[in-house]
Amino acid sequence: MCGNRPSMHKLFSDICPDDCIVTSDRLRDLDPGYCDTSRKAGVMLRPDTTDMVAAICARANQHGTPLVPQGGLTGLVDATATAPDQVALSLERMTRILRVDPLQRVIVAEAGATIAELDRAAAEHGLTTGIDIPSRDTATLGGVIATNAGGVRVIRYGMTRDNVLGLTAVLADGSVIEDMNTLPKDNTGYDLKQLFIGAEGTLGVVTAAVLRLFPRPAAKASALLACPDLASAQAVLGLAQILAGGNLLSFEAMWPEFYHLMTGYQCKGREPLPPSDALHLIVEVTGQTQDAAEALLLAIFETAAEKDLVQDGVIAKSDAERAVIWAIREDSDLMMRPLGAMLSYDISIEAARIDDFIACWTKAQAQHFPDVHSYVFGHLGDCNLHLCVGLTPDAKRNRGPIDDLLYATLADTPGASFSAEHGIGLQKRARLAASKPAATLTLMHQLKQTLDPKGIMNPGKVLI
Amino acid sequence: MCGNRPSMHKLFSDICPDDCIVTSDRLRDLDPGYCDTSRKAGVMLRPDTTDMVAAICARANQHGTPLVPQGGLTGLVDATATAPDQVALSLERMTRILRVDPLQRVIVAEAGATIAELDRAAAEHGLTTGIDIPSRDTATLGGVIATNAGGVRVIRYGMTRDNVLGLTAVLADGSVIEDMNTLPKDNTGYDLKQLFIGAEGTLGVVTAAVLRLFPRPAAKASALLACPDLASAQAVLGLAQILAGGNLLSFEAMWPEFYHLMTGYQCKGREPLPPSDALHLIVEVTGQTQDAAEALLLAIFETAAEKDLVQDGVIAKSDAERAVIWAIREDSDLMMRPLGAMLSYDISIEAARIDDFIACWTKAQAQHFPDVHSYVFGHLGDCNLHLCVGLTPDAKRNRGPIDDLLYATLADTPGASFSAEHGIGLQKRARLAASKPAATLTLMHQLKQTLDPKGIMNPGKVLI
Numbered sequence: 001m002c003g004n005r006p007s008m009h010k011l012f013s014d015i016c017p018d019d020c021i022v023t024s025d026r027l028r029d030l031d032p033g034y035c036d037t038s039r040k041a042g043v044m045l046r047p048d049t050t051d052m053v054a055a056i057c058a059r060a061n062q063h064g065t066p067l068v069p070q071g072g073l074t075g076l077v078d079a080t081a082t083a084p085d086q087v088a089l090s091l092e093r094m095t096r097i098l099r100v101d102p103l104q105r106v107i108v109a110e111a112g113a114t115i116a117e118l119d120r121a122a123a124e125h126g127l128t129t130g131i132d133i134p135s136r137d138t139a140t141l142g143g144v145i146a147t148n149a150g151g152v153r154v155i156r157y158g159m160t161r162d163n164v165l166g167l168t169a170v171l172a173d174g175s176v177i178e179d180m181n182t183l184p185k186d187n188t189g190y191d192l193k194q195l196f197i198g199a200e201g202t203l204g205v206v207t208a209a210v211l212r213l214f215p216r217p218a219a220k221a222s223a224l225l226a227c228p229d230l231a232s233a234q235a236v237l238g239l240a241q242i243l244a245g246g247n248l249l250s251f252e253a254m255w256p257e258f259y260h261l262m263t264g265y266q267c268k269g270r271e272p273l274p275p276s277d278a279l280h281l282i283v284e285v286t287g288q289t290q291d292a293a294e295a296l297l298l299a300i301f302e303t304a305a306e307k308d309l310v311q312d313g314v315i316a317k318s319d320a321e322r323a324v325i326w327a328i329r330e331d332s333d334l335m336m337r338p339l340g341a342m343l344s345y346d347i348s349i350e351a352a353r354i355d356d357f358i359a360c361w362t363k364a365q366a367q368h369f370p371d372v373h374s375y376v377f378g379h380l381g382d383c384n385l386h387l388c389v390g391l392t393p394d395a396k397r398n399r400g401p402i403d404d405l406l407y408a409t410l411a412d413t414p415g416a417s418f419s420a421e422h423g424i425g426l427q428k429r430a431r432l433a434a435s436k437p438a439a440t441l442t443l444m445h446q447l448k449q450t451l452d453p454k455g456i457m458n459p460g461k462v463l464i
Numbered sequence: 465m466c467g468n469r470p471s472m473h474k475l476f477s478d479i480c481p482d483d484c485i486v487t488s489d490r491l492r493d494l495d496p497g498y499c500d501t502s503r504k505a506g507v508m509l510r511p512d513t514t515d516m517v518a519a520i521c522a523r524a525n526q527h528g529t530p531l532v533p534q535g536g537l538t539g540l541v542d543a544t545a546t547a548p549d550q551v552a553l554s555l556e557r558m559t560r561i562l563r564v565d566p567l568q569r570v571i572v573a574e575a576g577a578t579i580a581e582l583d584r585a586a587a588e589h590g591l592t593t594g595i596d597i598p599s600r601d602t603a604t605l606g607g608v609i610a611t612n613a614g615g616v617r618v619i620r621y622g623m624t625r626d627n628v629l630g631l632t633a634v635l636a637d638g639s640v641i642e643d644m645n646t647l648p649k650d651n652t653g654y655d656l657k658q659l660f661i662g663a664e665g666t667l668g669v670v671t672a673a674v675l676r677l678f679p680r681p682a683a684k685a686s687a688l689l690a691c692p693d694l695a696s697a698q699a700v701l702g703l704a705q706i707l708a709g710g711n712l713l714s715f716e717a718m719w720p721e722f723y724h725l726m727t728g729y730q731c732k733g734r735e736p737l738p739p740s741d742a743l744h745l746i747v748e749v750t751g752q753t754q755d756a757a758e759a760l761l762l763a764i765f766e767t768a769a770e771k772d773l774v775q776d777g778v779i780a781k782s783d784a785e786r787a788v789i790w791a792i793r794e795d796s797d798l799m800m801r802p803l804g805a806m807l808s809y810d811i812s813i814e815a816a817r818i819d820d821f822i823a824c825w826t827k828a829q830a831q832h833f834p835d836v837h838s839y840v841f842g843h844l845g846d847c848n849l850h851l852c853v854g855l856t857p858d859a860k861r862n863r864g865p866i867d868d869l870l871y872a873t874l875a876d877t878p879g880a881s882f883s884a885e886h887g888i889g890l891q892k893r894a895r896l897a898a899s900k901p902a903a904t905l906t907l908m909h910q911l912k913q914t915l916d917p918k919g920i921m922n923p924g925k926v927l928i
Contacts, residue, residue: 103698103815104847148651156710159649162626175903183812184846185623185884187612187662189896189926190908194658198651215706234567242679245750246620246710286709348647351567382648383568420649432653439639443915444654450914451907462653 008042008087011063015055020046020093024084033073033080033138041068041082048093050168050176050207057205057456058174060087066459069201071143072114074135076346077425079147079200079461086459091142094207097121105213106165106182111142111206118211127213130157134330142206148198150421152250152330155381157214159421161197166210169196171203172452182210195451200423201458203451217286220249221293222322223301225313226278230355232309233279237381239309240283240300247296250284251381252329255358258375258388262328272314272325281380282329329377343389343399345406348420349413351383357413361387364409369395369402384420407431424462433464472506472551475527479519484510484557488548497537497544497602505532505546512557514632514640514671521669521920522638524551530923533665535607536578538599540810541889543611543664543925550923555606558671561585569677570629570646575606575670582675591677594621598794606670612662614885616714616794619845621678623885625661630674633660635667636916646674659915664887665922667915681750684713685757686786687765689777690742694819696773697743701845703773704747704764711760714748715845716793719822722839722852726792736778736789745844746793793841807853807863809870812884813877815847821877825851828873833859833866848884871895888926897928 009023022044032038047053060067066086073080082088094110097117102125107118115136119129131144133151144160145167157163166181179193196204227233233253240248254262259280263271273280283300287293297315304310316322349357358376365374371392378385389402410416418431433441448455448463473487486508496502511517524531530550537544546552558574561581566589571582579600583593595608597615608624609631621627630645643657660668691697697717704712718726723744727735737744747764751757761779768774780786813821822840829838835856842849853866874880882895897905912919912927
C-alpha cells in the first residue's frame with residue numbers, strides 16, 4: 001500500500017493547490033472522530049469549490065481510485081472508514097453559508113457548514129433549522145444529508161430528507177447534478193436529490209444544499225413524566241399530539257434501568273423524579289410565551305394524570321432544570337465510564353410490538369448472556385429505540401454472539417428496522433444484505449452501477 | 465393499429481380472467497376523466513392482485529408491449545394518455561383498505577382506493593390523511609403517489625412524498641419491490657420508494673402503500689381576509705405561522721380579477737367581502753374546540769389589522785359560511801362556463817419574486833395578447849400559483865404562442881418551477897427537456913433505462 005501513496009498524492013496535484021492536500025503522515029495526527037479508521041487514507045483532499053470536487057471525482061474515476069467523502073466524522077456506522085489505497089475527500093473547507101431567505105424560509109449553504117452554524121444563521125432571522133442532533137457542533141450539512149440524520153425533533157420537523165429542498169451533488173464521473181431548488185413544491189421530473197439523501201456518499205458527493213427553515217419557537221417547556229408502563233406512555237403520546245397539535249417538539253422515553261443508571265451518575269439524591277420501575281418520558285412543547293408553553297404542558301400532564309397514565313411528573317421551571325432533565329437522556333456516553341465499551345443498537349419497532357420485543361430480548365439475554373445488562377432509551381414518539389448492552393470482559397472480546405442474538409430477536413419482530421437513523425456504513429452492510437428481499441438488493445446494486453459504474457464512491461459502504 | 469388489438473387481448477388471456485379484460489370497443493364507452501385519450505388503448509387490464517400486475521408487466525416486457533398505468537384519471541397533464549397499440553393498466557379493482565393502525569398512525573391500502581375512502585377509514589379512528597385534493601372522491605392512492613400530489617393542506621402536512629412511509633411497486637420486468645414500511649424512521653439502504661413517487665408510472669407501477677395518519681383536528685376555523693397587496697399577505701402568512709405554530713392548515717390567495725370573476729358567478733351581491741382591488745386570503749386553522757380555533761384565527765386577524773396588513777375580513781361562523789368562502793377558491797371550473805376553454809398553469813415562484821413575475825406577465829400579455837385576461841389564485845403558503853388565461857376564439861385555435869410567452873416569462877424568473885404539483889405527463893415534457901441541465905436529463909434517462917430498459921412503462925411520458 002505504502003508504495004502508491006506518493007502517486008496518489010501526485011494524481012491530484014495539478015487539480016488541488018498544496019493547501020488542499022493533506023498527506024498520509026500528517027493525516028494520521030488528526031482527530032478521527034467517531035470512526036477509528038477515518039484517517040487511514042493514502043491522502044486527504046480538501047477542495048473548496050464544487051468545481052474542484054468535480055475535477056477530483058473525474059480524475060479518480062479515470063484512474064479507478066476510491067474516494068471516501070467525509071464531513072464532521074460523527075457518524076456511528078463507520079461510513080467514513082478509509083484505507084491507505086483510498087482518498088479521503090473532506091468537505092471541511094466548504095463551509096460557506098451562501099444565503100438565508102427569511103421570506104422563503106430557506107438557508108443555502110455549502111456541505112461543510114455545521115448544523116449549529118446553520119441554526120445560528122437562521123436564528124438571526126427569528127428562524128430555526130428543523131434538523132437538530134446532539135453532535136450539532138461538529139456534524140455537517142453534507143453529513144446529515146448523506147446519512148438522512150434524525151434526532152430529537154423528528155416528531156415535529158421530520159427527518160433530514162423532509163428538510164432538504166434542493167442540493168448539488170457531484171457524481172463519480174465528475175458530472176454535477178445541480179438542483180438548488182428553494183420551492184416547497186416542484187414536480188418537474190424525477191426528484192434526483194432523493195438518490196443522494198441517506199446514500200452515505202456511495203452514489204455521489206453532496207457539496208451544497210437548501211434547507212427549509214421554520215419560525216423559531218418563542219418559548220419551550222419541558223417535562224419529565226413517570227408512566228406506569230409503555231401502554232400508558234403511548235397513550236400520553238396520543239394525548240400530547242392531540243392537545244399540542246403541531247407544537248409537540250420532542251417525546252423521549254427512558255426505561256427504568258437506563259433512568260436508574262443515568263440519574264445515578266448525574267444527580268444521585270437530586271433526581272428530578274426518584275428512580276422507580278416507571279418508564280420516564282421527556283415531553284417538550286413550544287409556545288408563543290413561556291407561560292403558554294408551560295400551560296400547554298401542564299394540560300397534557302393533568303389530563304394524563306386524570307386518566308392514571310402518569311403517576312408522577314415535574315415541569316422544568318428554568319433552563320437549568322431543563323438542562324438537568326435533558327442531560328439524563330442525552331449524556332448517554334456517560335454510561336461507558338463505569339461500564340466500559342458498550343454495544344449500542346439503533347432500532348425501530350412498531351408501537352404495538354415494542355413491549356413484546358423488549359420482553360423477548362430480556363428473556364433471550366438472560367438465557368444466553370446472564371452477566372450483561374441492557375439499557376433502553378430513545379425517541380418513543382418516532383418508535384426509535386436506542387438499546388445499549390453493557391459488556392462483560394468476556395463479551396468485550398467477542399461481541400458477535402450478542403449482535404447475532406439481538407438482530408435475530410429483532411428479525412422475529414414484524415416490521416422492525418435494524419437501523420432507524422444511524423445508517424449502514426461498514427457496520428451493518430452484512431445485515432442489509434441478509435435482510436432485504438432479492439429484488440430490493442438487485443435494484444440497489446443497479447442504482448450503484450448506474451451512478452458509479454467503476455465503484456469509486458465510498459466503495460464497500462452500504463452495499464457489499 | 466387495429467390489427468394488433470385482438471392479439472394484444474390474447475397476449476394476456478392466460479394471465480387475466482375475462483372480468484379483468486376490457487376490450488377496446490367497450491373501453492371507448494367509459495368516462496375518460498380529465499384526459500381525452502385515456503380510453504384509446506388497445507385493451508384495458510384490471511388486475512386485482514400485485515401478483516397479477518407482476519405477471520402482466522413480465523409478459524408485456526417480454527413482448528415490448530407498452531403499459532399505461534391508470535388510477536382515477538384526474539391528472540391534469542395527460543400522464544394517462546393511451547394509444548391503440550398500448551395497454552391501459554388500471555388499478556381500479558385494487559381498492560382494499562388492508563389495515564388502519566391507530567397506535568402507529570398509519571393506513572395500509574391498495575393503490576386503487578380513493579383519497580376520500582382512505583380519509584373515511586382514518587376518521588373511524590379519530591385520524592385523518594395528510595393528503596387532500598379537490599378530486600378526493602376519484603383520485604386514488606396510486607395516482608397521488610405517482611404524481612406526488614399536493615393540495616390545500618401542504619403547508620400543514622407536506623406533499624404526498626412526505627406522507628408515504630412505504631409502498632409496493634412492480635417493475636417493468638415484473639419484479640416486485642416490496643417496502644411496506646410503517647416506521648417513521650428506517651435508514652436501511654437506499655430509499656427505493658422515492659423513485660416511484662412522482663415518476664408518473666414511468667419507472668414502475670405502485671400497487672399498494674402505507675400512508676402516515678394524523679390526529680383528526682377536532683375543529684377548524686376559516687377566514688376570508690382582504691390585504692392591500694402581496695407584501696401584506698406574505699406578512700400575514702408569517703404572522704399566522706408564528707401564532708398558529710403547527711396549527712395552520714391552509715393559506716390560499718385570490719388575486720382581484722379572480723375574486724371578482726368567481727364571486728360574480730357564485731354570490732353576486734352576497735359576497736362575504738365586497739370585490740375590490742384587494743388580494744383575498746383564505747386562512748384556515750385547527751383547534752381543540754371551535755371556540756379555540758376561532759379565537760386563534762381572530763388573534764391572527766386582529767394582529768394583522770393592527771399592523772395594517774389586512775383591511776377587511778370575515779370569519780366563517782358556520783359550515784355553510786365556510787363552504788361559501790371555499791367555493792370561491794375551489795370551484796375554479798366555473799370559470800370555464802362563461803369564458804369557455806381556458807389555459808391553466810401550475811407554477812411555483814419564490815415568495816420575493818411573485819410580484820415581479822405577475823407584473824412582467826401582465827405587461828407581456830397586454831402587449832402581445834391584449835384581448836385575453838388572466839386570473840391568478842393558488843396556494844400562497846406554498847408559493848404555488850394557478851394562473852388561468854381566458855381564451856378568445858382566436859386564441860382557442862392556437863394556444864402555443866400564449867404558452868410560449870408564459871413560460872418564457874417564467875424562465876426569466878430565477879428559481880421558478882413550471883410544474884409545482886401537476887407533474888409533466890405529455891403536456892410539459894418538452895418544457896422539461898428544454899429547461900433542465902444536461903447532466904440532470906442524462907441521469908433521468910439513465911434511471912429510466914435502468915428500471916425499464918425496454919421502455920414499456922408509460923412510454924413518452926415525463927421524458928421525451
